[in-house]
Amino acid sequence: MELHVVIEGRKDLSGQLHAQLKEAIRTGRLAAGEQLPPTRLLAAQLAVSRKTVAEAYARLTFEQLLVARTGIGTFVNAGMATRPAPQRTEDLAGAAVVEQWGRMATPLRHMIQEAHARFEFIGGAPSAALFPTDDWRRCMLHGLRESARSRGFY
Secondary structure, eight states: OOOOOOOOSSSSHHHHHHHHHHHHHHHTSSOTTOBOOOHHHHHHHHTSOHHHHHHHHHHHHHTTSEEEETTTEEEEOTTTTTOOOOOOGGGSTTHHHHHHHHHSOOTTSSOOTTOOOSSOOOTTOOOGGGSOHHHHHHHHHHHHHHHHHTTTOO
16 A cells, blocks of 8 residues: 655644545545554654654544554544535535425324324334333332432442
8 A cells, every 4th residue: 555645844743644644534545444554664654753653543543534453453444434525405406306305294203192003103202101110110219229328429
């Protein structure tokens, strides 16, 4: 793999490296699953300290753009790489159609109170009858009793 990084000046070296690697991942110059050079090797090639490279890698790992595998290396995260920027709806040819769909009523979004259906097929609406209320109450009271005994302690 050939990685083109240009370090200008001697200020914020880690920030410069971070920004250039992030841009390379976002634009697809660094492909998903591609292995990055080891920190020692890249630091020697750029004539910077290993800590500088490690810090840039750590920031990119925190942003989930890189995945570090102990003993194997650091790779571009396949799930986060080369995601195109979301297209604005006004840029689409069918923006008017998208707008119409957004204004349409969605009857299954909220349950109608008058309906007496045998089954409810609305996602994200669990049946209240299946909730273990007695067990929940018993656990809550146990927790309150335990916290009352250790009042003033964390």
